[in-house]
Amino acid sequence: MGKKRIQAQSRNQRQVRQVRQVRPKNVPAPAATGGDQRKQRQRYVESGGMLQGYAPETVVRIGYISGAVALACVLIAVGLFLLLLRPYGWFVATVAGVVWAAPIVFGLSFLAPGFRLALQDRKLEPRMVQGQLMGASEASTSIGLGMLMVKTRGGVEQYLVTPERMSKVPGNQVNVILTVTPKLRHVRSVGVMGQRMVGRPEQPVPEVLKRLRLMPILTPVALAAAAIIGVDVVAVLPLKPDLLHGIAAIVAGAALAGAVFGVSHLLQRRLYDEVQALMPGGMR
Incomplete structure (x- = not known):
């Protein structure tokens, strides 16, 4: 009897543990942790970042144009350094020239992962993806x-x-068949299996979504422009001594870039709220 009682108690304990592991249907799932967010960002970068989905030829062309822009920034930086070296000293000239590295840094961080994958896609064979079409929309976060x-x-x-x-x-x-590049996941062709029974009506892209997907491009451009304007405008002013002159240029560039970042952050949050309000069940 004692042995049966112990076995019954152990079964009850297992049942209690199993019941506790069941999540109620109305309780939302826990938010993504920091590790999950890092994995999502890593997968986003590994698939090309903001260049995901575009043709490898287009991405390579964008990379070459960006390289030309980076070379122009280097030439401008060298010219400013030589122009300001004699009247204002090496510190002010260096600050005025180094700030032109900001567009290069932003360009590398946004375009380099996609450019590298585009070069790989040009050498690899596309893969076939077959499955059932679940949904389609003309609206996305990519232009x-x-x-x-x-x-x-x-x-x-x-x-x-x-x-x-x-x-x-x-x-x-x-059922559809897609031809997809392995790295950038660019869809080269779409094939439909079976009869097309229902036509798909055109879905206009909301204006707020058009503005939102421009933010990843406009924000770094505005930040780099603000830093350059703030530093170089103060750098050409006749201030003394040279050390305080250079520090003032750095502070001006950082302050102007910080103001632009704050405005862009508030604008982006506002656009996100407007997009969520358009979704079914969103806050209005």
Whole structure:
């Protein structure tokens, strides 16, 4: 009897533990931790960052243009250093020239991962993705690209697609075949299996979403421009001594860039709130 009682108690304890592990349906899942957010950012960068979904040829062309812009920034920095070296000293001249590295740093951080993947995609064969079409939309966070949701054996995947290929997608759930580059996940072709029974109506992109997807491009440009204007304007002023002159230029550039960052952050939060209000069940 004692042995049976112990076994019954152990079964009850296991049942209690199992019940405690069940999550109520109305309780939301816990928010993503810092480790999850780092993994998401890492996957975002590994897939090309803001250049994900674009054609490798386009990304390489953007990289070459950015390289030319970086070379122009270097030449301007050298010219400013030589121009300001004699009247204001080496410290002020160095500060005025070094600030022109800001566009280069921003460009490398945003474009270098995608450019590297684009060079790899030009040498690799595209892969075939087959699955059931779950949804399609002309709106996405990438300029000039729509979005497809495809259910494959590995789960539901999202792909960024150009408008001319989005026009081939019907409005009903059908099987589709995508030709995708392995690195940038650029969709080179879209094939529909079966009859196209339902036409997909055009979905206009909200104006707030158009403004929101410009923010990742305009924000670093505005920050770099603010830092350059703040530093170089103060650098050409006739201030003495040279050490305080250089420090004043640094402070002016940092203050102006900080003000631009604060305004862009507030504007981006406002745009996010407007986008959430457009979603079903969003706050209005």
